[in-house]
Ligand SMILES: CC(=O)SCCNC(=O)CCNC(=O)[C@H](O)C(C)(C)COP(=O)(O)OP(=O)(O)OC[C@H]1O[C@@H](n2cnc3c(N)ncnc32)[C@H](O)[C@@H]1OP(=O)(O)O
């Protein structure tokens with residue numbers, strides 16, 4: 001089926017919502033097939049049952065932040081030592097996803113979904129999170145696209161190129177990543193309050209797809225999910241309860257739904273066993289969400305001027321704290337019988353420069369070889385052009401679908417708090433400040449106009465990588481760091497940053513061209529990015545702070561007709 005959303009016709013139709021649910025997003029008859037009374041009722045049930053737990057978990061995050069801001073550092077929790085020391089394992093891995101050696105990721109756009117499912121990767125992670133700007137249109141089209149993908153009918157007609165896209169006979173297994181717990185969904189009000197974004201993403205997708213998915217994709221299991229940005233096992237416990245609630249509603253066996261948790265916050269690295277324990281009936285492993293993890297390192301230590309990061313390009317998996325994190329994740333997952341997934345290399349193919357392309361692909365190859373040799377069971381690819389390289393690196397596993405039983409099940413306690421917190425080494429440069437600024441502004445301009453992942457300077461940029469640019473600038477300005485890598489001995493100040501912003505805006509205008517610059521939201525993005533980098537207090541999330549700019553409420557009177 002080709003997706004054809006209708007043109008805007010005010011005051012003509014409304015979604016059929018249950019009591020207490022108000023849909024404020026644009027009406028569309030295609031969206032109405034997703035926003036049915038029963039599906040909205042299910043989302044409302046989840047919201048009502050879990051909103052108190054989510055609120056409490058977010059308050060705990062704020063409390064932890066107060067502690068870190070007063071000098072404390074995250075560490076292992078003595079009260080849950082029994083979980084770390086215990087000899088439990090997670091439920092066995094569903095055969096359908098035993099082999100996850102290469103997973104492609106991408107936003108829930110129609111053409112991307114078809115390309116990703118056809119890409120030859122074992123898994124496609126369809127993203128409502130880092131790679132998606134969560135506008136009403138993107139979210140609802142994403143739900144429609146996923147429904148068509150699960151029932152196998154999805155097509156896309158690229159009229160300009162006279163090309164029709166449809167699914168191959170063999171497709172990747174689908175995982176869906178809902179938003180993080182912190183993001184609201186302002187277009188759906190439940191009992192007068194914005195719904196929790198991830199419960200909308202999860203609830204609508206699950207409601208419409210569980211039956212078909214289990215038949216066609218999961219061999220009796222599923223649906224499968226990726227869970228982002230958690231900071232503590234209490235948040236995993238909420239997800240576990242959400243899954244149990246959904247399984248009960250659907251009348252399917254407990255443990256059918258499976259999820260991989262991204263370990264992508266610094267506090268969560270000390271909670272890996274606890275997170276797996278909470279989700280032990282629903283887990284298929286952990287993943288190294290390396291970009292958010294770096295962002296989280298800066299955020300967690302925002303009040304620790306002794307822990308400043310070097311240039312963003314120098315904070316890679318070679319840094320001791322990053323290697324320790326990946327090692328601990330492998331040991332923990334394998335001890336508990338589940339996949340230890342690697343992360344995303346940011347390089348993408350470079351079409352117009354063969355030499356640069358070769359170097360980029362070589363970096364991806366080295367990264368993937370490091371992962372498979374370290375013991376990871378699979379990895380992420382940002383682009384279909386990278387899949388052969390990733391596959392080749394993971395052929396190191398031979399005929400085995402994974403390395404869960406064969407690699408690194410030895411004692412995780414060899415990796416200490418000091419290893420995990422070690423300050424990354426390297427220099428800081430004016431070019432680092434410039435690059436952060438150029439990338440941050442362009443990413444935000446794209447996000448404000450509906451694109452959550454973009455190619456910039458031959459790298460994949462999404463919400464997680466842009467966060468690093470933002471918080472690093474904030475940190476350098478806040479502490480007036482010395483740029484010690486270019487021999488100038490200059491200290492970063494608001495004045496220096498102001499000049500950098502002006503010059504980088506000129507450069508962006510030259511690079512993208514006057515027309516695109518005028519049409520795009522570069523000036524608005526520049527204002528927002530500058531405000532965030534120079535704020536007295538660091539905003540928790542870039543996208544949360546600017547979310548209001550992409551909220552588009554349908555006229556309230558129309559929705560009451
Ligand atoms: C930190 C994290 O969270 S990582 C996970 C979240 N981030 C992501 O998922 C990013 C995924 N990747 C992307 O979004 C894209 O690759 C980008 C934006 C970086 C680059 O996209 P483009 O500029 O379209 O790349 P390019 O022009 O080379 O694409 C060539 C083809 O590959 C397709 N393609 C590119 N990336 C993907 C992908 N991830 N999945 C499916 N298809 C893809 C394009 O649609 C295009 O298809 P076509 O030839 O049929 O038109």
Ligand SMILES: O=CC(=O)O
Nearest residue numbers: 289290291292464
């Ligand atoms: O979600 C992945 C990350 O690296 O962040």
Ligand SMILES: [Mg+2]
Nearest residue numbers: 130289292464
């Ligand atoms: Mg992430």
